[in-house]
Amino acid sequence: MYWTFVVPRNVYLQLNKQAVERSTLVATILYLHAHPDDESMLTAGSMARAKANGDRVILVTSTNGEEGEYPEGFVSSKEELAEVRRKEVAASAAIIGVDRLVLLGYHDSGMAGTEANSNPAAYCNADLEEVAKRVAEIIKEEGVDVIVGYDSNGGYGHPDHIMVHKVAVRAAEITGVPCFQATMNRDFMNEMMKMAAESGEFDGLSEDERPSGEFGTPEAQLDTFIDVADYVDVKKRSLEVHKSQQLGVDFVFKLTDEQLRMGFGTEWMISPNFGDGNRRTWMA
Numbered sequence: 099m100y101w102t103f104v105v106p107r108n109v110y111l112q113l114n115k116q117a118v119e120r121s122t123l124v125a126t127i128l129y130l131h132a133h134p135d136d137e138s139m140l141t142a143g144s145m146a147r148a149k150a151n152g153d154r155v156i157l158v159t160s161t162n163g164e165e166g167e168y169p170e171g172f173v174s175s176k177e178e179l180a181e182v183r184r185k186e187v188a189a190s191a192a193i194i195g196v197d198r199l200v201l202l203g204y205h206d207s208g209m210a211g212t213e214a215n216s217n218p219a220a221y222c223n224a225d226l227e228e229v230a231k232r233v234a235e236i237i238k239e240e241g242v243d244v245i246v247g248y249d250s251n252g253g254y255g256h257p258d259h260i261m262v263h264k265v266a267v268r269a270a271e272i273t274g275v276p277c278f279q280a281t282m283n284r285d286f287m288n289e290m291m292k293m294a295a296e297s298g299e300f301d302g303l304s305e306d307e308r309p310s311g312e313f314g315t316p317e318a319q320l321d322t323f324i325d326v327a328d329y330v331d332v333k334k335r336s337l338e339v340h341k342s343q344q345l346g347v348d349f350v351f352k353l354t355d356e357q358l359r360m361g362f363g364t365e366w367m368i369s370p371n372f373g374d375g376n377r378r379t380w381m382a
């Protein structure tokens with residue numbers, strides 16, 4: 099990601115005017131993520147906000163992230179990368195204030211279309227029922243009230259992210275606990291990319307190298323808009339400890355507080371009651 103953040107945030111806050119205000123205190127929320135670092139960009143704001151509300155926050159990270167790209171010379175093997183990334187997610191969880199971190203330990207499936215997809219140990223090839231039961235066990239043990247997984251395309255089509263969607267949905271079915279789907283707001287992303295392109299951010303990149311507009315879910319299919327502007331610093335700091343994964347995100351550390359609030363001050367989800375005509379501002 100290379101764009102700058104210049105979209106007026108009040109455009110998105112206006113959406114919240116008709117919002118359903120948070121009416122119920124959520125006691126325990128389980129966030130299911132694919133790789134160490136996905137928690138930072140996608141949900142660290144709502145996790146930190148939940149903590150500020152006194153809720154119990156559980157982070158379940160599915161894979162070791164050993165297929166991730168890393169700066170040259172950072173580690174010498176996939177095993178070492180897995181070890182580093184497990185430590186990084188623990189540090190990130192501590193910054194967010196996560197009450198319990200569970201590492202499911204599956205092998206990273208790699209980006210769609212890569213050789214790693216066919217590794218029998220890859221998360222995307224694991225038995226769905228078996229994984230869902232592992233997550234359901236945690237849900238029952240902790241008395242979880244809400245699960246947060248991903249949308250059906252996992253945000254951008256990564257096999258591990260799509261698996262997270264399936265596992266979260268199935269674990270919700272097994273336990274009867276409602277499941278929210280965290281994702282990116284495609285319209286917001288497109289708007290940011292358009293502005294970034296206009297300001298010359300992508301100059302010198304070929305058509306292939308430019309970010310595509312197929313991230314996340316169109317805004318019309320989202321009903322949960324969580325204001326996390328007061329927690330963007332937590333997001334930034336949690337991202338910062340994923341030292342092995344700074345390629346392509348280093349721009350974040352150059353943004354001003356105001357830019358951070360504009361670009362990362364809202365997190366989007368699809369509620370299990372999508373279609374009832376309500377806009378939500380919390381997982382309630």
Ligand SMILES: [Zn+2]
Pocket residue numbers: 132133136256259
């Ligand atoms: Zn990921």
